[in-house]
Amino acid sequence: MSQPLSVLPALDDLDLRILEQMQADSSLTNQELASRVHASAPTCLRRVRRLVQEGVIEKQVAVLNPVKVGNSLTAIIEITLDVQTAEQLDAFEASIASVAEVTQCYRVSPGPDFIVIMQVRDMPAYHAVAHRVFTSQANVRNVRTFFSVHRAKFDTRTVISPSGA
Incomplete structure (x- = not known):
């Protein structure tokens, strides 16, 4: 479901790096994710929680081979x-x-x-x-x-x- 442009969350460079890494592998630990995006673990955890709360990250799943x-x-x-x-x-x-x-x-x-x-x-x-x-x-x-x-x-x-x- 798309949101009107006026309520789209503002995504900065760190958010974008987090999203790219999570799309590639959402099973990364917070420590691994933080290391890959060059941020502290607490900052990374706060960002991921915010992205989930704002609906940018809808869910994290395993993709199976049908x-x-x-x-x-x-x-x-x-x-x-x-x-x-x-x-x-x-x-x-x-x-x-x-x-x-x-x-x-x-x-x-x-x-x-x-x-x-x-x-x-x-x-x-x-x-x-x-x-x-x-x-x-x-x-x-x-x-x-x-x-x-x-x-x-x-x-x-x-x-x-x-x-x-």
Whole structure:
């Protein structure tokens, strides 16, 4: 969720260095992080806590290889609804957000209403989820699915630019 520019937190050079290091490896200890960003450990800890409190850092997670945990099929799905009122869009978004196999969901324009990324074990698993999630909803007009045959790039990093850039 993006914030209006007037309430974006001010990020200085130290904040940016901390964020870059944490995006590369969030498992660093505070001491290791402080050493890498050339700051004291207490300063680094205060900064990280502030970045979390302000919502700049949403969460820290382990990124898993989907194939190694048995989810070798990636589906990229375009979804168009029959009715696109704010209430209908919000309702669909809420329902899709509760589906464990869905890893990403974007409301887009122009074109379909949503792009959804789903990780599943295989084609039968995809069909089961698609039937449960898409065909059971009366407001879904069209579902178009693409299946990944090769993942050329996957990254969780967000490009960060200095404040005012």
